[in-house]
Amino acid sequence: MWVSLCLFLCLHSKHLSASPITSSFTSSSGAYDSCHLQEQFRLVGMYRDGDVMIGGLFEVHLITVFPELSFTAKPEQPWCHTFDLDGFKAIQTMAFAVDEINRNPNLLPSVTLGYRIYDNCVKLGVAFRAAMALISGTEMSYSNLNCSGSPPVLGIVGDPGSTHSIAISSVLGLFRMPMVSYFATCSCLSDRRRYPFFFRTIPSDAFQVRAMMQILKRFDWTWVGLIVSNDDYGLHAAQSFQQDISGFGGCVAFFEILPKDNDLKEIRRIMDVIQHSVSRVIVVISTEAYILPLMDEVLRLNLTRQWIASEAWSMSPLFLTSRLLPVLRGTLGIAIRRGEIDGLKEFLLSLRPDNDPGNGLVRKFWEDMFKCRFAPDVAQTETEGRLCTGHEDLTTADMEYGDVSELRPAYNVYKAVYALAHTLHNLLNCVPGKGPFSGHSCASLHNIQPWQLLHYLQTVNFTTGFGDQVSFDKNGDALAIYDIVSWTGMPDGTMKARTVGDVDESKPAGHVLSLQDDKITWNFGNNKPSRSVCSEPCSPGTRKATKKGLPVCCFDCLPCADGEITNTTDSIECFKCPEEFWSNPQKIQCVPKEVEFLSYEEALGISLTAASLLGACACAGVLAVFAHHRHTPVVRANNSELSFLILMSLKLCFLCALLFIGQPRLWTCQLRHAVFGISFVLCVSSILVKTMVVVAVFKASRPEGQGAMKWFGAPQQRGTVLILTALQVAICTIWLTTASPVPFKNTQSSKIVFECAVGSMAGFATLLGYIGLLAAVSFLLAFLARNLPDTFNEAKFITFSMLIFCAVWIAFIPAYVSSPGKYADAVEIFAILASSFGLLISIFAPKCYIILLHPERNTKKALMARGSS
Known part of the structure; x- marks a missing residue:
């Protein structure tokens, strides 16, 4: 930027008078031939000369003080304090790596690597000034106005902060200078269109979030609180977290952003949310400065939760103290991959x-x-x-400075330096004519440009001495691997973050997460992981039904409907069983449906069969009594021929009930209603003719009705019965030929019901209606003739029998329609038997009573006496 400004003024300002800017151009011959810096940034850093230079940006001091502006004097530059030991070790790791590379005869054998490293003081303003110093150099004067030759540095290791890296990479992209960060994890930096020259040796937050998902899924933690810092690191990670957690059925119970100014009121509001939430697991993606006030409140309230720490604070010594042991013991953390660097300890102690x-x-x-x-x-x-x-x-045994057992960020620095070194090595080993640049050319050692490293850096691939492979994907991200640490209490009352597993996405699916459960410490009474769910899982046989207004993790478990099952946990829907199967009582398995029909083996079938046979035998018995006493006055006076016909038809009615029992077949379905209809028409038509004969006999006994009997002789009686029955036969014939009843397997209910489909409901209704019509006419005639003299009167008995008959069949219709399966057949059989027994008993029981028990009344004189009385 300084050089560009100098060139602009040199070309366009010859006519200008001297000014603070133009006076920076000097010349021995009157021409402008060099540029001078007006001011230098006050930066803290390290420098080592070399043939090729690389830059570095690190956090060495934690606090930056910016002097107040007076607007009356030149502002002073900021100054930094509060030394950070880890940051200093990271810088020395870069220096060690450069020394090691320079001693290595196989890597850059003819080139000496140098470095220029600056402290960013954990402030964007300071980091930006340091980056500008690396880009444009720190020389007080610059005479090469053509900007030829190599720039001050060819690549930069750093910056550790995501926010810093976003800002600096945007500017470095203009200069096409590669930057390899060892600690910036924001997933936004994977955007190759915005940051084409950014690389990193630490996985992005997107993978860190996926690593957290692996842990949550491993312990079935589906109801999780999320707390993040109010910066690029926390907000971008929160976005990825909220998108990914639903992938395994989890939900965010609450989402809180830590305030930048550590506002105690806001922190206590967040604590109130944590206290009132049923979530037992809280993920915190933040840096140390944001979290410390929150943990002070957690300690004050003695709040026990399962904490999941992001890599930014999972190894922080600020929290691994005896003070926070009661509330933070058992914390699981995502930690940067630990590595080992041979010789680093001796190098550090030699400084x-x-x-x-x-x-x-x-x-x-x-x-x-x-x-x-x-x-x-x-x-x-x-x-x-x-x-x-x-x-x-410096070789004190317990000195933290000399401890290299937990090299995590420093190990990433080591890999970043070696990535640039291998990139330069591959660039310098380019074969002329096979290079990646214009005309298949190669870069020149004396004029290497930063953009020429991009191709080789994108394809670099090597293995460290610790055995880790280093390469970058198309987005500039390193191989995705993290360590999992568990915070364990130590005998001295402090805590230690102990590695208990890792998450490595290069492994096959299902083996990405590796955990040693026996090494994990839990901060709960039973020393087991807590449960953190909004609703308990739905067991097999039930389905999830979300609660209105709540996340999908909060749901009710509803039992599956009949005929539906689910055999998995947390099923969102139940599945219907196949047509011939039904759900078992637990609704977890489809079992074959029971086959149902009115069987001869079951109690109901046996009872109805017995009643049917009893009725048939009773008819046979009455028929035998009437046949034996056919010459007696009681039998002769009641039209013995019609009585025999009624008894024969009643016997058929009783026996036709047997066609309704047993598994339906085609012939039984066709016969049952036809035989039933014809038998009952034969019986009722005989009763109708009998009633008409009784009325005719009464009229013939009077002078004005002497000719009535000529219309009701034996041939007329037989012909009438035959004609009335023939009409029913015609109805049945038409029904059976047009829409015959057929066996039907009904699978709509919980059982397979074998039944007879009537085929034509109109045919069945016509059959029943015709029987009802004859019964109604018979009932009407008998009712009108009920007061005839007893000598000739059967009308009372016929009236009573027809009343029973009509009542039974009127009640039959709704009962039949509402009865399921085999019970519909049972209702029809019951109606047949009830009406048949009603006719048999009402008409023939009084006569049998006289014939068998009072034979003295079975005389003509007795009958005539009753008639005269």
Whole structure:
């Protein structure tokens, strides 16, 4: 940017008078031939010269102080304080990696690698100034106005912050300079259109979220609270989290954003939400600064929950303390992949100011961490702190600085440096004529441009000494792998994050998550993972029904309807059984339906069969009595021929009931209604003729009715019965030929019901209607003749029999329609038997009573006496 500004002014400002900007151009011959910096940023960093330079952006100081603006004087530059040991170790890991590469005869053998590293002080403003210094250099003057040659650095390792990386990558993209971050995880940086030169050796938040999903799914935690920081890191991760959690049936119980200013009122409001939620698992995707006030409130309320920590704070020493042990023990965290770097510990312990006097960061490290005050005269009287020479020993056994057992961000720094080194190595080993650039050309060592590294960086692939493969996908993301850590209480009262598994998406499906359950510590009384669900899973045989206004994880479990099943947990719908199957009582299995029909083996069938046979035998018995006493006055006076015909038809009526019992066949379906209809018409028509004869005999006994009997002789009686019965035969014939009843297997209910489909309801209704018509006429005639003299009167008995007959069949119709399956047949049989017994008893019981029990009344004199009386 400075160079561009100088060129612009050099070409277009010759006519301008001297100014603060134009005065920065100097010339020995009157022409402008160089540019001078007006001001330099005050940056803290490290430098090492080399043939090829790479840059670095790290967090070494945690707090930045910006002086107040007075608008009356030149503003002072910000200054940083509060030394961060982990950040310093990360910088020294980059320095170690560069030294190791320079000593390696197989990697960049003819090139010396150098670096320029700056501290970003965890502030975007400082990080941006450092990035600009890496892009344009720090030389006070610049004479090459053609901008030829290699730039100050060819690539940058860093920045660790997602927000910083977003801003810096947007500018670096204009200069086409690659940037390899070791800690920026925002999934937004995977957008190749916006950040084509951004790479990283740490997986993105999208994979971190998928790793969390694996853990939630592993322990069946479906009702999860989500708390994120109010920055790019937290908000983008929250978006991915909310999109992915529904993939395995989970839901977000509540979603809260931590305030930037640590507002206590807002934090306590969030705590109130946590307390009142039934969710026992809370995922926190945030950085340390946001979380610490929240955890102070959690400790104050002694709130026990299962915490899931993102990689930004899962290994933070701020939380692994005895103070937070009661509430944070058992926390599961997503941690950056741990690695080992041989020789790094010795390198760290060898750092002393006297070995590298120009390294301001090492001197700052001694001053801040060991309270040293350096002076040229070691005998000088100590005025503050401890007087150091830089020769002191750093090999203290318990020193945190020398602990390289948990190299996570530093290991990613190591991989980032080696990724750039392998990229340069592949670029310099390009075979002329086979290169990836214009005309298949290769890059020149003396004029390497940052954009030329892009092709080789995209395809770089190597394995570290620890055995991890390093490569980048099409979005510049590293291979997706994380460690899973569990926070365990130690004997000294502190906590330690112990690795208990990993999540590696390069493994086959189903084996992505690997956990050692016996090593996990839980912060609950039974030392087992808690349950966190809004609704308990629906067992087989039930289905989920969501509750209105609540997420899909909150539901009711409704039993499946009859004929439907589900044999899986949390089924959203029940499935109908095949046509000939039905659900078992538990609604988890389809079983064959029971076959149902009115059988001879069951109690109901046996009872009806017995009643039918009893009626037939009773008819036979009465017929035998009448045949034996056919010459007696009682039999002769009651028209013995019609009585015999009625008894024969009644016997057929009783026996036709047997056709309704047993599994329906074609011939039984066709015969049952035909025989039933014809038998009853024969019986009722005989009763009708008998009633008409009784009325005719009474009229013939009077002078005015002497000729009435000529119309009711024996031939006329037989002909009338025959004609009336023939009409029913015609009805049955037409019915059977047009729409014959057939066997039907009804599968609509819980049983397979074998029944006879009537074929034509009109035919069946006509058959019953004709019987009803004859019965009604018989009842009417008998009712009108009920007061005739007893000598000739059977009308009372016929009236009573017809009354029973009509009542039975009127009640039959609704009972038949409403009876299911075999019970419809049973109702019809009952109607047949009831009406038949009614006719038999009403008409023939009084006569049998006289014939068998009072033979003295079975004389002509007795009958004539009754008639005269």
